Amino acid sequence: MNGSRVSDLELGVIGNCTFAALIDRDASIVWCCLPRYDGDPVFHSLLGAPKEMEDGGFFAVELEDQVHSEQKYCGNTAILETVLHGKQGSVRVTDFAPRFFWRDRLYHPQMIVRRLTPVSGTPRIRIRVRPRFDYGSTMPSLTFGSHHIRFVGPHTILRLTTNAPIDYVRDETVFNLSRPVDFVLGPDETLSEGIAQTARSFEERTRDYWRHWVHRLAIPFEWQSAVIRAAITLKLCTYETTGAIVAALTTSIPEAPGTQRNWDYRYCWVRDAYFVVRALNRLAAMHKMEDYFDWLMNVVASASGAHIQPVYGVGLEAELTERIVTSLPGYRGIGPVRVGNQAYQHFQHDSYGNVILGVAQAFLDKRLLSPPTRMDFLRLEDIGRQALSCYDKPDAGMWELRSRARVHTTSSLMCWAAADRLARIADHIGEPERARDWRVEADKIRQVILERAWSEKRGAFVESLDGEYLDAGVLLMAEVGFLAPDDPRMVSTLRQVEAVLGRGPHMMRYEAADDFGEPKTAFTTCSFWRIDALARMGRREEARDYFEALLAQRNRLGLMSEDIDVETGEAWGNYPQTYSMVGIINCAMRLSRSWEKAI
Known part of the structure; x- marks a missing residue:
């Protein structure tokens, strides 16, 4: 039997924009938070299990005498297929979270559907479903029906409905898989139709949904598969209920072993979200911009002209108190496991620019069904005034330093971007005097x-x-238009940054040591920024070579985490990292040959 321990980030992602789950190469669900991305991980074996409790925190399909496995996504969808090969036969596991339009509305329940189909021989399998609650510290009580098992926790009840022999599932008995079986894990509700019919129908509708969504994307000629997978992954990191976008789906995957750089990324950073929206806009996925605009304008309205936090909860929660969870040992036993993020208390002045950059296109784009109003612009002016008041004041910076404050260049840069974009928006909506005033302020910061x-x-x-x-x-x-790419100062800056921070195709974030010493792994986003800068400066062949090298660092499913060990190529950091997936899209769009020249 294959085990449920995870040793790397070769993980598939399924989801439906309300929740998500991570599945390892052997078809074990090792991470799934409910009722939303920042919720309790009912499956948590990615971060281990409490020592004092029976092994748990996963949903495993174990094949007797397994030899190897294969895993792939169904083309242009978020449906994951894993084939387990053994000496006695093979089984295909199809996993997805339903998402489709039904009765004139979007149907996306907190539900995982698993479909098991024998492929060859007579595979012998064991099903082990072991959710835990309260970050692994609480075992559920179980009740049973003729076709279901209920896992009852302190605040959550999960129901597993199946047409597999319920006794075998309940007792984790090894049995011959002689026919297809289905599992539906979700709320404590009875299915309205038969299990097989429900699973089959939901799979077909979900497949159609994703393929139609991808069909509308404006993708580049080259690297199409990489861009499509990145786009789907970014969409899976959006919380559609409010429009928020999480930085990653996990917490506490360390940036490097033994560094204490273990953070909770299951929240919405206005910085990261801006880059996600911009990347999806380039692919013509406009609906995400409208959703994020609504979420962001709620942030602006709630701030009432006061300080904008760098990060909020997906439900606009302002307080994200950080604590250490002692019940879970951590990824590969490397703790601590953190819940919450102290960054919500930081002053990161680049936030003002990222807010305005994140909504600026909405004022200019005539395709939107609900375009911004003049009142929205006036509220953004409050944010701009905040930027004017702090562009030359110390802060924690975009790298969120916890024990040192400086007047970070990137923070000042984004404050300039806030004033610059407000000038452009004002000019576009017919406010010439306001445009003139904001241009004066932008020029002052620029100088x-x-x-x-x-x-x-x-x-x-x-x-x-x-x-x-x-x-x-x-x-x-x-990137933000502060200087032309061929400005001698930018050319010189790139040359110096490459010499000091470059590690082959990779880039380190910064030169100076921080709260935890010098970073030990390359930050993938920075590597993509370098590629973009090279392309802008006309060094396209170098940029293409580095881009291909970075694409080779993706896992087998085309996904990336936050950091890469430059010596081993091993992935570290929270996963999947939206910043990294954005880099794939942006660089492919910039470097690809045009369709006209390709045909």
Whole structure:
């Protein structure tokens, strides 16, 4: 029998934009939080299990005498197929979370459907369903029916409905899989139709939904499969109920072993979300921008002109108190396991620019069904005034330093972007005087950055005003239009950043040590920023080579986490990382040959 222990991030993702689950190469569900992304992980074996309790936190399909497995997504969908091969036969496991339109509304229940089909021989399997509650510390009580098992926790009841022999499932008995069987795990509700009929119908409808969604994407000619998988993954990281976008689906996957850099990323950073929305906009996935606009304008309205946090809960929760969970040992036993994120208390002044960048296109795009109003613009002006008040003040920066504050160049840059975009929006909506005022303010910030962030000694823009260290974040100057890519200062900055922070196709985040010392792994987003900068500067062949090298670092399903060990190529950090998946889309769109030239 295959085990349920996870040793790497070769994980598939299924979901339906209300929740998600991670499935390992042997078809074991090892991570699933309910009732939403930041909820209790009812399946948590990705982070281990409590020592004092029986092994649990997974939903495993175990094949007797398993030899190897194969795993892939059904083309252009979020439906995952795993084939387990053994000496006596093979079985295909099809996993998905239902998502489709039904009765003129979107149907996306908190439900996992697993369909098992014998492929060859007579496979002998064992089903082990062991959810736990309260981060693994509480075992459920079980009740049974003729075709279901109820897992009753303190706050949650899960029902597993199946046409497999219920005794075999309940007792974890090995049995011959002589015919297809189905499992539906979800709320404590009776299915309205038969189990097989429900599973088959839901699979067909979910497949159709995803293929139609992908059909509408404006993808590049080259690297189509990589872009499609990245787009689907980004969509799976959106919480459609409110429009929020999580940075990743997991908590506490360390950035590198033994570093204490274990964070909870199951929340919405306005910085990360801006990049996600921008990437999906480039693919013409406009609906996400409208959803995120609604979520973000709620943030703006709630702030009432006061401080904007860098991160919020998916339900607009402002307080994300960080605590350490002692019941779970952590990924590969590497703790701590954290819930919540102290970053909500930080002052990260780039947040103001990221808010306005995240909604700016909505004011200019005539395709939107519910375009922004003048009142929305006036509320954004409050955010802009906050940016004007703090662009030259110390903060924690985009890398969220916990014990050191500086006037970070990227924070000042994004404050400039806030004023610059407000000027553009004002001009577009017929407010010339406001546009003129915001342009004056933007020019003032720009001059300060040019004078104080440039280091003659380093021949580069540095990480803080009047500072001395290099930081890959300054490459965003070209991204947001602060300087032309061929400006000699940008060319020199890229050259210096590459020399100091480059590791082959990879890039480290920054040069100076932080709260935990010097970073030990490359930050994948920075590697993509470098590729984008190279392409903008005309070094396209180098950019393409680095891009291909990074694509080779994806796992077998085309997904990426946050960090990469430059020596081994091993993935670290929370998973899947939206920042990383954004990089795939942006670089493919920039580097691909055009359809006209390809045909």
